Amino acid sequence: MELAIILxxxxxxxxxxxxxxxxxxxxxxxxxxxxxxxxxxxxxxDALIASYSDRFPHIRLLRSNATNRAQRFNEGVMxxxxxxxxxxxxxxxxxxxxxxxxxxQTLGESHGWGALQHSFDLDHWxxxxxxxxxxxxxxxxxxxxxxxxxxxxxxxxxxxxxxxxDLDIFEDTVFSDRLCxxxxxxxxxxxxITSARRFQQRGIYRHAMLNQWLKVCYHLHIxxxxxxxxxxxxxxxxxxxxx
Numbered sequence: 001m002e003l004a005i006i007l008x009x010x011x012x013x014x015x016x017x018x019x020x021x022x023x024x025x026x027x028x029x030x031x032x033x034x035x036x037x038x039x040x041x042x043x044x045x046d047a048l049i050a051s052y053s054d055r056f057p058h059i060r061l062l063r064s065n066a067t068n069r070a071q072r073f074n075e076g077v078m079x080x081x082x083x084x085x086x087x088x089x090x091x092x093x094x095x096x097x098x099x100x101x102x103x104x105q106t107l108g109e110s111h112g113w114g115a116l117q118h119s120f121d122l123d124h125w126x127x128x129x130x131x132x133x134x135x136x137x138x139x140x141x142x143x144x145x146x147x148x149x150x151x152x153x154x155x156x157x158x159x160x161x162x163x164x165x166d167l168d169i170f171e172d173t174v175f176s177d178r179l180c181x182x183x184x185x186x187x188x189x190x191x192x193i194t195s196a197r198r199f200q201q202r203g204i205y206r207h208a209m210l211n212q213w214l215k216v217c218y219h220l221h222i223x224x225x226x227x228x229x230x231x232x233x234x235x236x237x238x239x240x241x242x243x
Contacts, residue, residue, distance in 0.1 A: 003032040003100045006076030007088045008069045013043040022052050024093050030100030034059045035080050037072040069238040070164040070171040086152040091195040103152045112157040112183035115149035122196035143180040147172045148194040168228035168239050170218050
Protein backbone atom coordinates (compact mmCIF):
# COMPACT_ATOMS: atom_id res chain seq x y z
CA MET A 1 0.00 0.00 0.00
CA GLU A 2 1.19 3.52 -0.73
CA LEU A 3 -0.65 5.25 2.13
CA ALA A 4 -1.50 3.95 5.62
CA ILE A 5 -4.15 5.89 7.55
CA ILE A 6 -3.82 5.23 11.29
CA LEU A 7 -7.04 5.77 13.25
CA UNK A 8 -6.65 5.54 17.08
CA UNK A 9 -9.86 4.69 18.95
CA UNK A 10 -11.08 4.55 22.55
CA UNK A 11 -14.84 4.19 23.16
CA UNK A 12 -15.63 6.36 20.16
CA UNK A 13 -19.30 5.44 19.68
CA UNK A 14 -20.38 7.63 22.61
CA UNK A 15 -19.13 10.72 20.74
CA UNK A 16 -21.34 10.04 17.73
CA UNK A 17 -18.59 10.71 15.17
CA UNK A 18 -16.90 7.39 14.44
CA UNK A 19 -19.47 6.18 11.89
CA UNK A 20 -19.10 9.45 9.95
CA UNK A 21 -15.33 8.93 9.95
CA UNK A 22 -15.57 5.31 8.80
CA UNK A 23 -18.06 6.21 6.07
CA UNK A 24 -15.75 8.99 4.93
CA UNK A 25 -12.81 6.56 4.84
CA UNK A 26 -14.73 4.02 2.76
CA UNK A 27 -15.21 6.70 0.10
CA UNK A 28 -11.50 7.53 -0.15
CA UNK A 29 -9.82 6.20 -3.26
CA UNK A 30 -6.28 5.22 -4.09
CA UNK A 31 -3.76 2.62 -2.96
CA UNK A 32 -4.33 2.86 0.79
CA UNK A 33 -5.10 0.91 3.95
CA UNK A 34 -6.85 2.04 7.12
CA UNK A 35 -5.50 0.63 10.38
CA UNK A 36 -7.93 1.26 13.25
CA UNK A 37 -6.06 0.74 16.52
CA UNK A 38 -8.63 0.18 19.26
CA UNK A 39 -7.84 0.07 22.97
CA UNK A 40 -10.11 -1.87 25.33
CA UNK A 41 -13.66 -0.57 24.82
CA UNK A 42 -16.99 -1.03 26.55
CA UNK A 43 -19.24 0.74 24.04
CA UNK A 44 -18.85 -1.58 21.04
CA UNK A 45 -16.38 0.55 19.07
CA ASP A 46 -14.32 -2.54 18.18
CA ALA A 47 -17.40 -4.44 16.99
CA LEU A 48 -18.47 -1.49 14.82
CA ILE A 49 -15.05 -1.25 13.19
CA ALA A 50 -14.99 -5.03 12.71
CA SER A 51 -18.28 -4.76 10.80
CA TYR A 52 -16.63 -2.27 8.42
CA SER A 53 -13.51 -4.43 8.16
CA ASP A 54 -15.68 -7.38 7.10
CA ARG A 55 -17.12 -5.34 4.23
CA PHE A 56 -14.08 -3.30 3.22
CA PRO A 57 -10.84 -5.29 2.95
CA HIS A 58 -8.63 -2.18 3.17
CA ILE A 59 -9.94 -1.43 6.69
CA ARG A 60 -8.08 -3.39 9.36
CA LEU A 61 -8.95 -3.67 13.06
CA LEU A 62 -6.01 -3.88 15.45
CA ARG A 63 -6.98 -4.51 19.06
CA SER A 64 -4.45 -2.96 21.41
CA ASN A 65 -3.40 -2.70 25.05
CA ALA A 66 -2.21 0.86 24.44
CA THR A 67 -3.08 3.28 27.23
CA ASN A 68 -2.94 6.54 25.29
CA ARG A 69 -3.34 7.91 21.78
CA ALA A 70 0.40 8.16 21.11
CA GLN A 71 0.84 4.45 21.72
CA ARG A 72 -2.10 3.66 19.46
CA PHE A 73 -0.63 5.76 16.67
CA ASN A 74 2.74 4.06 17.00
CA GLU A 75 1.27 0.56 17.00
CA GLY A 76 -0.64 1.36 13.84
CA VAL A 77 2.44 2.74 12.10
CA MET A 78 4.51 -0.30 13.04
CA UNK A 79 1.77 -2.69 11.85
CA UNK A 80 1.55 -1.02 8.45
CA UNK A 81 3.84 -1.05 5.44
CA UNK A 82 3.50 2.00 3.23
CA UNK A 83 5.40 4.87 1.68
CA UNK A 84 3.29 7.50 3.45
CA UNK A 85 1.54 7.56 6.83
CA UNK A 86 -1.43 9.75 7.81
CA UNK A 87 -2.22 10.14 11.51
CA UNK A 88 -6.01 10.45 11.65
CA UNK A 89 -7.61 12.28 14.58
CA UNK A 90 -10.73 10.39 15.83
CA UNK A 91 -12.93 13.51 15.79
CA UNK A 92 -12.00 14.74 12.32
CA UNK A 93 -13.24 14.11 8.78
CA UNK A 94 -10.86 14.01 5.83
CA UNK A 95 -11.75 15.93 2.66
CA UNK A 96 -13.80 13.81 0.28
CA UNK A 97 -12.02 12.20 -2.63
CA UNK A 98 -8.54 10.84 -3.13
CA UNK A 99 -6.59 11.58 0.05
CA UNK A 100 -3.56 9.79 -1.38
CA UNK A 101 -3.42 12.23 -4.29
CA UNK A 102 -3.66 15.16 -1.83
CA UNK A 103 -0.71 13.74 0.11
CA UNK A 104 1.31 13.18 -3.06
CA GLN A 105 0.67 16.64 -4.47
CA THR A 106 1.35 18.40 -1.16
CA LEU A 107 4.63 16.64 -0.40
CA GLY A 108 5.85 16.52 -3.98
CA GLU A 109 9.46 15.44 -4.33
CA SER A 110 11.01 17.64 -1.64
CA HIS A 111 8.79 17.84 1.47
CA GLY A 112 9.02 15.30 4.29
CA TRP A 113 5.73 15.95 6.07
CA GLY A 114 2.68 18.12 6.02
CA ALA A 115 -0.86 18.66 7.25
CA LEU A 116 -4.34 19.46 6.06
CA GLN A 117 -5.90 22.82 6.83
CA HIS A 118 -8.17 22.91 9.86
CA SER A 119 -11.82 23.86 10.26
CA PHE A 120 -14.62 23.16 12.75
CA ASP A 121 -18.12 21.83 12.12
CA LEU A 122 -19.58 24.76 14.10
CA ASP A 123 -19.67 28.35 12.87
CA HIS A 124 -18.53 30.76 15.60
CA TRP A 125 -16.12 33.68 15.34
CA UNK A 126 -13.75 32.27 17.97
CA UNK A 127 -13.64 28.87 16.28
CA UNK A 128 -13.01 30.49 12.89
CA UNK A 129 -10.16 32.46 14.46
CA UNK A 130 -8.81 29.32 16.15
CA UNK A 131 -8.68 27.49 12.82
CA UNK A 132 -7.09 30.49 11.06
CA UNK A 133 -4.44 30.77 13.78
CA UNK A 134 -3.81 27.05 13.73
CA UNK A 135 -3.32 27.02 9.96
CA UNK A 136 -1.32 30.14 9.29
CA UNK A 137 0.50 30.86 12.57
CA UNK A 138 0.88 27.58 14.41
CA UNK A 139 1.61 25.38 11.37
CA UNK A 140 3.18 27.71 8.81
CA UNK A 141 5.15 29.98 11.15
CA UNK A 142 5.83 27.83 14.22
CA UNK A 143 5.84 24.38 12.62
CA UNK A 144 3.51 22.91 15.25
CA UNK A 145 0.86 20.54 13.87
CA UNK A 146 -1.92 19.30 16.13
CA UNK A 147 -3.36 15.90 15.31
CA UNK A 148 -6.73 17.37 14.31
CA UNK A 149 -4.90 18.56 11.17
CA UNK A 150 -4.39 14.86 10.31
CA UNK A 151 -0.63 15.20 9.61
CA UNK A 152 0.89 13.01 6.90
CA UNK A 153 4.51 11.97 6.64
CA UNK A 154 6.94 9.95 4.61
CA UNK A 155 7.64 6.76 6.55
CA UNK A 156 11.37 7.45 6.82
CA UNK A 157 10.61 10.82 8.46
CA UNK A 158 8.41 9.38 11.21
CA UNK A 159 11.01 6.68 11.87
CA UNK A 160 13.82 9.23 11.96
CA UNK A 161 11.86 11.31 14.49
CA UNK A 162 11.45 8.29 16.77
CA UNK A 163 7.67 7.93 16.34
CA UNK A 164 5.03 9.80 18.38
CA UNK A 165 6.28 10.66 21.91
CA ASP A 166 4.62 8.52 24.59
CA LEU A 167 2.78 11.35 26.35
CA ASP A 168 -0.85 11.66 27.43
CA ILE A 169 -1.18 15.22 26.09
CA PHE A 170 0.87 17.63 23.95
CA GLU A 171 2.42 14.64 22.26
CA ASP A 172 1.68 16.35 18.94
CA THR A 173 3.59 19.46 20.05
CA VAL A 174 6.67 17.49 21.09
CA PHE A 175 6.40 15.38 17.93
CA SER A 176 6.26 18.53 15.78
CA ASP A 177 9.37 19.90 17.51
CA ARG A 178 11.25 16.70 16.69
CA LEU A 179 10.04 16.66 13.10
CA CYS A 180 10.99 20.30 12.57
CA UNK A 181 14.60 19.41 13.32
CA UNK A 182 14.40 17.26 10.19
CA UNK A 183 12.10 19.30 7.95
CA UNK A 184 9.46 22.02 8.15
CA UNK A 185 5.80 21.06 7.53
CA UNK A 186 3.91 22.07 4.40
CA UNK A 187 0.20 22.96 4.51
CA UNK A 188 -2.16 21.34 2.00
CA UNK A 189 -4.79 23.36 0.15
CA UNK A 190 -7.62 21.10 1.39
CA UNK A 191 -9.40 21.18 4.75
CA UNK A 192 -10.40 18.67 7.38
CA ILE A 193 -13.54 19.19 9.47
CA THR A 194 -13.12 18.69 13.22
CA SER A 195 -15.94 18.20 15.69
CA ALA A 196 -16.44 21.16 18.04
CA ARG A 197 -18.09 18.89 20.61
CA ARG A 198 -15.70 19.81 23.45
CA PHE A 199 -16.46 23.50 22.92
CA GLN A 200 -20.19 22.79 22.81
CA GLN A 201 -20.14 20.57 25.89
CA ARG A 202 -18.06 22.87 28.07
CA GLY A 203 -18.95 26.22 26.56
CA ILE A 204 -16.90 27.82 23.79
CA TYR A 205 -15.19 30.49 25.90
CA ARG A 206 -14.66 28.23 28.90
CA HIS A 207 -13.06 25.50 26.80
CA ALA A 208 -10.91 28.02 24.92
CA MET A 209 -9.62 29.38 28.24
CA LEU A 210 -8.88 25.85 29.44
CA ASN A 211 -6.86 25.19 26.29
CA GLN A 212 -4.79 28.32 26.84
CA TRP A 213 -4.22 27.50 30.50
CA LEU A 214 -3.01 24.03 29.57
CA LYS A 215 -0.50 25.54 27.14
CA VAL A 216 0.86 27.75 29.92
CA CYS A 217 1.18 24.69 32.17
CA TYR A 218 2.92 22.77 29.39
CA HIS A 219 5.56 25.49 29.06
CA LEU A 220 5.98 25.38 32.85
CA HIS A 221 6.85 21.67 32.43
CA ILE A 222 3.97 20.37 34.53
CA UNK A 223 3.48 16.60 34.32
CA UNK A 224 1.52 15.75 31.11
CA UNK A 225 -0.48 13.09 32.95
CA UNK A 226 -1.81 15.71 35.37
CA UNK A 227 -2.54 18.11 32.50
CA UNK A 228 -4.44 15.47 30.56
CA UNK A 229 -6.57 14.61 33.59
CA UNK A 230 -7.44 18.29 33.84
CA UNK A 231 -8.28 18.39 30.12
CA UNK A 232 -10.31 15.19 30.05
CA UNK A 233 -11.91 15.69 33.46
CA UNK A 234 -12.20 11.88 33.81
CA UNK A 235 -14.11 11.53 30.53
CA UNK A 236 -11.41 9.23 29.07
CA UNK A 237 -10.98 10.93 25.71
CA UNK A 238 -7.42 9.85 24.93
CA UNK A 239 -6.58 7.83 28.04
CA UNK A 240 -8.73 5.16 29.68
CA UNK A 241 -8.92 6.29 33.31
CA UNK A 242 -11.36 3.53 34.14
CA UNK A 243 -8.72 0.82 33.85
